[in-house]
Amino acid sequence: MNNTLELLKNHTSIRSFTDQPLTEAQRDAIFKAANQTSSFSLLQVVSIIRITDPELRKKVMQLSVNQPYIEEAAEFWIFCADFNRNHEIAPKVDLDYIEYLLIGTFDAGLMAQNALTAAESMGLGGVYIGGVRANIEELTEVLNLPEYVIPLVGLCIGHPAGEKPGIKPRLPKSMVMFENQYQPLDEKKLANYDQQMREYYQDRPVKAPFSVKKVKGWKDHIEDHLERSRLPFMLEYLNKQGFAKK
Ligand SMILES: Cc1cc2nc3c(=O)[nH]c(=O)nc-3n(C[C@H](O)[C@H](O)[C@H](O)COP(=O)(O)O)c2cc1C
Structure with missing residues (x-):
C-alpha cells in the first residue's frame, strides 16, 4: 500500500x-494543496478566512457552539462558498439558481478535504x-462577508496532543457501494x-469537552443527531446572501 492510501485509511479527527x-x-504547503483542488468549470468559488486574531477566534468559538478546540488549534480556517468574485466579473449573470449553492458547497468541501489531508x-x-x-x-457579520459569500465549514489544524484516538469504524462496503442499482x-x-460502534465507544476514553461515555450505537446516534442538525433558519439566510432563490 502506498503512503497516500495508508494516510487516508488511518484518518481520524483530532480535537486536542x-x-x-x-x-x-x-x-x-496546506494552502497550495487545497488551492490546487479540482474546481467546477474552474469557477474557483471558494475563499478561506484564516482566523488569527485571538479575540475573533474566541468569538467564532462561541458562535460555533463553544467547541474549545477552535481556540486551541494552531490554525482555524473557514471555508466559504464565494460567488462574489464571479459576480464582480460577470454581474449580468443571474446567481439565484440553487445549483450555484451545490457547486459552491461541493467545491468548498473538496478543498477543505485536500487541506486536511495535506x-x-x-x-x-x-x-x-x-x-x-x-x-x-x-458569523457572516463578524467576518464581514458580502452577498454571495457563505461560511460552510471550519477546519482546526495543529500538532496533535496526547494519544491518537482510535480509528472510527465506517459502514461496511456492501452498505455503501452498490453495483449498478441502489440497494x-x-x-x-x-x-x-451498530454493535461495532457500541464497542468502539465503549473502549474509547472520554475526553473534554465530552464528560459522559457514549454507549449508544450508530442507530441511536442517527436518531439523536439527524434532527439536531436541521438549522431551520438556513433557507432564509441563504436567500439573504443571494443563494438558492430558485
Ligand atoms: C462537514 C463536517 C462537519 C463537522 N463538524 C464537526 C464539528 O462541528 N465538531 C466536531 O467535533 N466534529 C465535526 N466533524 C467531525 C466528525 O464528527 C467526524 O469526522 C466523524 O465523527 C468521524 O470521525 P473521524 O473523522 O475521527 O473518523 C465534522 C465533519 C464534517 C465532515
Whole structure:
C-alpha cells in the first residue's frame, strides 16, 4: 500500500492540540494543496478566512457552539462558498439558481478535504467544524462577508496532543457501494455495524469537552443527531446572501 492510501485509511479527527504553531512552510504547503483542488468549470468559488486574531477566534468559538478546540488549534480556517468574485466579473449573470449553492458547497468541501489531508500528511491533525453554521448570520457579520459569500465549514489544524484516538469504524462496503442499482437498507448488516460502534465507544476514553461515555450505537446516534442538525433558519439566510432563490 502506498503512503497516500495508508494516510487516508488511518484518518481520524483530532480535537486536542499542543501549543506549537505551524511554520509558514507548513501553512503554505496546506494552502497550495487545497488551492490546487479540482474546481467546477474552474469557477474557483471558494475563499478561506484564516482566523488569527485571538479575540475573533474566541468569538467564532462561541458562535460555533463553544467547541474549545477552535481556540486551541494552531490554525482555524473557514471555508466559504464565494460567488462574489464571479459576480464582480460577470454581474449580468443571474446567481439565484440553487445549483450555484451545490457547486459552491461541493467545491468548498473538496478543498477543505485536500487541506486536511495535506495537514495529516505532515503529521499534523485536524477536525472540521460544521458548528460554524450554528449562528451563521452573526458569523457572516463578524467576518464581514458580502452577498454571495457563505461560511460552510471550519477546519482546526495543529500538532496533535496526547494519544491518537482510535480509528472510527465506517459502514461496511456492501452498505455503501452498490453495483449498478441502489440497494435497500440491510437490517442485519446495520445491526452488526451498530454493535461495532457500541464497542468502539465503549473502549474509547472520554475526553473534554465530552464528560459522559457514549454507549449508544450508530442507530441511536442517527436518531439523536439527524434532527439536531436541521438549522431551520438556513433557507432564509441563504436567500439573504443571494443563494438558492430558485
Ligand atoms: C462537514 C463536517 C462537519 C463537522 N463538524 C464537526 C464539528 O462541528 N465538531 C466536531 O467535533 N466534529 C465535526 N466533524 C467531525 C466528525 O464528527 C467526524 O469526522 C466523524 O465523527 C468521524 O470521525 P473521524 O473523522 O475521527 O473518523 C465534522 C465533519 C464534517 C465532515
